[in-house]
Amino acid sequence: MNPSAESRPLRAPYRSWAEPWKVKVVEPIRMTTLAERQRAIAEAGYNTFLLHSEDVYIDLLTDSGTSAMSDRQWAGMMLGDEAYAGSRNFYHLEATIQRYYGYKYVVPTHQGRGAENLISKILIKPGDVVPGNMYFTTTRAHQELSGGSFVDVVIKEAHDPASEHPFKGNVDLVALQALIDEIGADRIPYVCVAVTVNMAGGQPVSLENLRAVRELTRRHGIKVILDATRAVENAYFIQQREAGQKERLVADILREICSCSDGCTMSGKKDALVNIGGWLAINDQEVFEEASNLVVLFEGLHTYGGMAGRDMEAMALGIVESVDDEHIKARIGQVEYLGNKLIAMGVPIVRPIGGHAIYLDARAFYPQLTQDQFPAQALAAYLYEDAGIRAMERGIVSAGRNKETGDHHRPALELVRLTIPRRVYTQAHMDIVAESAAAVYDAREQARGLKMVYEPRYLRFFQARFERL
Ligand SMILES: Cc1ncc(COP(=O)(O)O)c(C=O)c1O
Numbered sequence: 001m002n003p004s005a006e007s008r009p010l011r012a013p014y015r016s017w018a019e020p021w022k023v024k025v026v027e028p029i030r031m032t033t034l035a036e037r038q039r040a041i042a043e044a045g046y047n048t049f050l051l052h053s054e055d056v057y058i059d060l061l062t063d064s065g066t067s068a069m070s071d072r073q074w075a076g077m078m079l080g081d082e083a084y085a086g087s088r089n090f091y092h093l094e095a096t097i098q099r100y101y102g103y104k105y106v107v108p109t110h111q112g113r114g115a116e117n118l119i120s121k122i123l124i125k126p127g128d129v130v131p132g133n134m135y136f137t138t139t140r141a142h143q144e145l146s147g148g149s150f151v152d153v154v155i156k157e158a159h160d161p162a163s164e165h166p167f168k169g170n171v172d173l174v175a176l177q178a179l180i181d182e183i184g185a186d187r188i189p190y191v192c193v194a195v196t197v198n199m200a201g202g203q204p205v206s207l208e209n210l211r212a213v214r215e216l217t218r219r220h221g222i223k224v225i226l227d228a229t230r231a232v233e234n235a236y237f238i239q240q241r242e243a244g245q246k247e248r249l250v251a252d253i254l255r256e257i258c259s260c261s262d263g264c265t266m267s268g269k270k271d272a273l274v275n276i277g278g279w280l281a282i283n284d285q286e287v288f289e290e291a292s293n294l295v296v297l298f299e300g301l302h303t304y305g306g307m308a309g310r311d312m313e314a315m316a317l318g319i320v321e322s323v324d325d326e327h328i329k330a331r332i333g334q335v336e337y338l339g340n341k342l343i344a345m346g347v348p349i350v351r352p353i354g355g356h357a358i359y360l361d362a363r364a365f366y367p368q369l370t371q372d373q374f375p376a377q378a379l380a381a382y383l384y385e386d387a388g389i390r391a392m393e394r395g396i397v398s399a400g401r402n403k404e405t406g407d408h409h410r411p412a413l414e415l416v417r418l419t420i421p422r423r424v425y426t427q428a429h430m431d432i433v434a435e436s437a438a439a440v441y442d443a444r445e446q447a448r449g450l451k452m453v454y455e456p457r458y459l460r461f462f463q464a465r466f467e468r469l
Pocket residue numbers: 064111112113114136138139194198227229266267268269278
């Protein structure tokens with residue numbers, strides 16, 4: 001943990017850490033006035049997804065595809081083999097995934113949801129149920145499009161922003177067993193385990209829990225498919241928090257995480273330090289063959305899957321950089337720096353601090369607003385107005401509607417996600433973010449809610465529009 005500047009002793013024994021890289025290229029950012037931001041967010045229908053990025057000062061919308069690549073990765077882009085079939089960069093990527101994630105077969109996809117589409121189409125039949133440790137938007141949407149339903153089997157602490165459980169992403173084994181007993185293993189094609197759990201605040205799953213899920217599902221002949229999008233971050237938390245793991249390398253822990261599963265979907269845009277790319281990896285040959293057939297329809301040939309050769313090269317190199325212990329320590333360390341600063345300022349956030357983001361607790365900001373007044377959406381808009389910081393709603397808007405009843409899903413967590421891109425912003429940027437969040441918190445009593453005036457049918461949070469009440 002890097003204590004905030006105020007609490008840090010000025011002399012030894014405390015020693016600061018810093019990032020294991022230096023800056024070679026900079027991208028200037030446009031500064032805006034309050035009046036410009038008020039106009040921009042109103043024009044965007046109070047949805048931060050609809051802002052022009054030119055109007056944003058510090059962009060914490062997502063850590064997806066927003067990382068800064070290294071000079072090695074940029075050099076790798078020049079080695080792109082753009083052959084339609086059999087690109088050498090694909091074989092490099094395949095070997096790298098096999099080495100670091102440990103699966104037998106690899107199908108490249110343009111990003112994570114491409115892999116989710118493939119696995120859902122192959123394994124889910126209409127009427128099936130897919131248990132998972134909290135839903136993720138695109139993952140659940142693909143499960144539903146294939147005729148399945150998602151059932152949440154995350155431990156109850158995941159729904160409590162104040163719980164300090166070190167592994168809030170854990171699967172509730174009793175709930176999973178009860179579901180299998182109730183509906184039968186035949187209707188459960190696989191358990192989807194996200195490492196870490198984005199919607200719970202970037203919270204990790206313990207190795208102990210993963211091993212137990214593997215054992216339970218093996219007894220019933222049910223597959224385990226990981227959402228490995230942030231598995232390296234999860235591995236770091238295991239190293240730091242789980243008994244007996246301190247001395248292990250993050251890369252070793254990552255291999256063990258994956259060994260508790262039959263395959264994974266992956267958005268390379270997060271851990272793997274690239275702007276685009278993903279994959280499906282699997283140990284079962286039949287599933288692999290089916291995925292290799294389907295990928296041609298939806299993504300591209302099975303040796304590029306929607307990526308250019310140069311993108312595959314950058315991702316292969318990014319994977320190797322991502323498992324470096326010094327890299328991941330600095331990545332999570334920056335998130336902790338911001339989180340600790342906010343805690344010290346009394347701003348309500350999800351505890352413990354997660355891997356890729358700080359989650360502001362919008363219910364605690366705005367107890368005067370009902371969930372139908374979209375408190376987290378409103379908070380994200382106020383944050384943007386205050387200092388040009390772009391965050392994302394992760395509450396009732398993101399949760400969407402129940403596909404049977406048409407009612408809103410009403411998640412217990414009503415959060416705003418401040419997502420930290422990898423290797424992009426400095427500690428000074430984090431200070432600005434903390435000060436702005438604190439100012440918005442101080443003005444909480446004047447906050448007004450929103451009403452939704454346009455609602456898209458799928459993944460509404462991306463394009464929904466609102467007006468201030
Ligand atoms: C946990 C998780 N799973 C899946 C995805 C989907 O990945 P992509 O955005 O690359 O399609 C994301 C990112 O948005 C994610 O955070």
